[in-house]
Amino acid sequence: MADTKPVVAFLGPKASYTHQATVSSFPEKEYDLQPQTSIEDVFAAVQSGTASHGVVPFENSSNGSVVFTLDLFADRDGKYSDILVEGEIYLPVRHCLLGHPSTNTNTNTTSRSGSPTKRTDLPWRRLQNDSPNISGAVTPTQAAPNPTKPKTAPAQDITHIKKLYSHPQAWGQCHLFLSTYLKSTERQDVSSTSKAAELVAQDTTGTSAAISSKIAAEMNGLSVLAEGIEDREGNSTRFFILRHAASPSPTPPPSIDPSHFKTLISFTVSHTSPGALADSLAVFKAHDLNLTSINTRPSGEGGRAWQYIFFVEVMGRKEGEGEGGKVNEALRELGGVCRGWRWLGSWENKLLAEKNGGKNGELK
Amino acid sequence: MADTKPVVAFLGPKASYTHQATVSSFPEKEYDLQPQTSIEDVFAAVQSGTASHGVVPFENSSNGSVVFTLDLFADRDGKYSDILVEGEIYLPVRHCLLGHPSTNTNTNTTSRSGSPTKRTDLPWRRLQNDSPNISGAVTPTQAAPNPTKPKTAPAQDITHIKKLYSHPQAWGQCHLFLSTYLKSTERQDVSSTSKAAELVAQDTTGTSAAISSKIAAEMNGLSVLAEGIEDREGNSTRFFILRHAASPSPTPPPSIDPSHFKTLISFTVSHTSPGALADSLAVFKAHDLNLTSINTRPSGEGGRAWQYIFFVEVMGRKEGEGEGGKVNEALRELGGVCRGWRWLGSWENKLLAEKNGGKNGELK
Incomplete structure (x- = not known):
């Protein structure tokens, strides 16, 4: 035991x-x-x-x-x-482009061992120079909050890459790099980024690449062709x-204030009562509970289309049954304006914990 | 011209x-x-x-x-x-399983020409009979609002199918059929359901199938192995x-009441003002504008994570600049409680038009 x-x-x-x-x-x-x-x-x-x-x-x-x-x-x-x-x-999440090094010899590019032989002639360097939009060092700062250029360039030749594997979520996170350097390369969705690395390791042609983690490169014996290819810092x-x-x-340490917790709640509203969603959210506001996220999904209720279940996260902690606390009071009140709700847990807000009391992560 | x-x-x-x-x-x-x-x-x-x-x-x-x-x-x-x-x-959206007919001969099943030779021995019929959960005729009615069984069974033998192609959205819509009849079959995401049908038509092994439309079957010369395999009616x-x-x-016909229109609006809220989302939604309620959808996406603003842009649809029509109307008034007021908003269009509510004034499609 x-x-x-x-x-x-x-x-x-x-x-x-x-x-x-x-x-x-x-x-x-x-x-x-x-x-x-x-x-x-x-x-x-x-x-x-x-x-x-x-x-x-x-x-x-x-x-x-x-x-x-x-x-x-x-x-x-x-x-x-x-x-x-x-x-x-x-x-x-720091994505890398993983693959086999290029064996292109007609362009004096990297050898199979991975060491570039004549850097100025590398085709990917020409690509960089040809495109006035690519500095290779654009960082989304306050001055450039919405990056329109990739923040990194390939570390090696990638002109041999004909097919990409990754998890569907990764394409959206690496949009700028992909649309700049691998615009018309075939993409195949797989179930995880680490599965993508496995498939590329098995590819004997050496012409496929995976968007995956650096750890997956080590585990699968792949080269990191580009590092940090996600669009945004952070x-x-x-x-x-x-x-x-x-x-x-x-049991939470008593030193942690309940407002340094988050609580996840799902609820549905009546489709015939006007303003039920606004009323439901107003309950949290009335109890000074800030929302940190809201989501909606089709409810599937009654087999009817176009009806929804809502998910909200609020800053606060549900106490034991029958006890006080803002979240407990808000949930009792919520029962009066929504059709049904479910408490899905309360936990310490790690964003606040890391930021030392900063307000990052609040919606409102 | x-x-x-x-x-x-x-x-x-x-x-x-x-x-x-x-x-x-x-x-x-x-x-x-x-x-x-x-x-x-x-x-x-x-x-x-x-x-x-x-x-x-x-x-x-x-x-x-x-x-x-x-x-x-x-x-x-x-x-x-x-x-x-x-x-x-x-x-x-009525999904079908498209493919080549089975050539399995050891089970006296369908011939390549597609006509079953001995119906009672078909393996897919045995599968149906073996499984007490599968009636093949379960319809999600009010009595069974959340179907747990597929509402249709294969129309032909599908035991030869080793690989499935479809658009990622289709897997979620056909979950019950797939988990019942093709549980461990390999799946490959492609860019559209019609692309999936094209790929299956090109597969000379005859062992792949596509989740696609009946029209795509006709266009690509494929058989409909199962029809209406989506989980839910409607x-x-x-x-x-x-x-x-x-x-x-x-110009909308004057006979149509403004409330029979929908309007899409996006907005962002301040992250330091408590209750800004509830306040924004309350504006629509105050003007008696019912919400029909709400969505949220990462805003990407200022390069900061965990901040959002909201999308709401309300029942109503924005009139010309400077004119009255509930939506125009609500948008003016919204400007005072949110950080920024954008009108993304107003159009006739087709759900109301089809339902003849029914309330289906309203959130609240």
Whole structure:
């Protein structure tokens, strides 16, 4: 018994960004980390109790919400009624272009060993020079908040790349690099960025590349053809740590103010009562609970189209049943204006914790 | 001049659902319909004036919003500042499994010509009978609002199918059918459902299948292995008709009440003012303007993560500058509580038009 480690289910495979996030909160010395093939499998493992915790992606700073995760919280079939969020993890996401070095010899470019032989003739350097829009050093600062040029250039020749593999979320995060350097290259979606690296490692033609992490390059023996190819500085993904409602909830240190927590709530509104959404959000405002996110998904209720379930995150913590606290009061009041709601967990706001009390991350 | 037809750009290729929606509003006799390879290309064609109108998908009743379209309306780089929505099209989406008939002979199943030789021994019929959960006739009615079983069964043997092609949106719409009949079949995302049918038509092994439309089966000489495989009755997609702000806006018939229109508005709120989102939505409520949708996307502003742009649709029509009307008044007031807003068009509510004044489609 003593050497049985608690199981943590995460969206795999190994070396995925979710794996990196999981390791940062659940050291492998103390936990048995088990990769799952889908986000739903993570929910199922926590609901059934085969895992004490689960880790799933929730939101990316460039791409927005992960709709698969929202749909599992929507729980239209009542399969995951005991899933609660216990914590969040922010992970900086730095994408790389991984592949085999170019073997192009007719352009005096890099040799198979990867060392450039005549730098000034490299075709990718010509590409850079031909295009007045590409400085290779554009950083989105306050002066240039919306980058229109990639912030990095290839580190090696990439003219041999004919096919790209990645997770669908990655294309949107690397739009500027791809549209500048690999505009008409064929793209294939795969289930994860680490799977993409595996496929490229197996490609004996050497003409495919993956958008994946540096860790995946090491694990698969691939070269980093370009590093940091995401459009924006600060590209990061937020993950949720899931637990079963019946499992013990960690007691927050009394030194942490309830406003330094976040709470996730889902609710539906009546389709015949005007202003029900505005009324629902006004409840949180009345209790001085700031919203940090709002999302909506088709509710699927009654088999009818064009009806929605709403998800809001507010700054605050739900206390025990019958206790006071702003969130508890707001939820009681919410019951009077919405059709139904569900508390999906309260956890410490890691953005505030990291920013030392800064207000970043608030919607309003 | 007289024989130059106005150009309408749509998300192609031909036989795509967007193409079907486009044909329903722009007859090919009167318009030159030009397929584009991406939603952004449709926006660019309308912005530059090479097309008088554009048609893009906006929302599916099962899968929710099309984030690519929202991101183009967010217009973070100011490239599409003259794009307005002029109309909407609802298209019922009935997915089919398209492929080559099975050549399995060891199970006395369908011959290559497609005619079953011994119906009771068909393996797919055994599958049906073996599984108590599959009636093949489950319809999501009020009594069964959230279907957990596919509403249709294969019309032919599909045990030879080893690989599936489709657009990423289609997997989510056909979850029940796929998890019942093709659970561990490899899936490949492609850019459109009609592209999927093309690829399957080219596959000489006959072991791949596409989730696509019946029209695509006819165009590519494929068999319909299963029909209506979407999870829910009433699965439909809403498309927007785009125009340039400088192009003449169609004058609405005076017989149509302004409340039978919809208006799309985007806005951002201050991150330091508590309750700004609730205040913004309260403006619409105060003017008795019901919301029909709300969406949010990362704003990308100031290079900072975790800030958002909001999109709302309200029931009502913006009148000319300086004129009255609820929407005009609400927008003036909105300017006082949000940081910035943009009117993205007003058009006739086709859901109301079809439902004869019904309230379907309202959020609240």
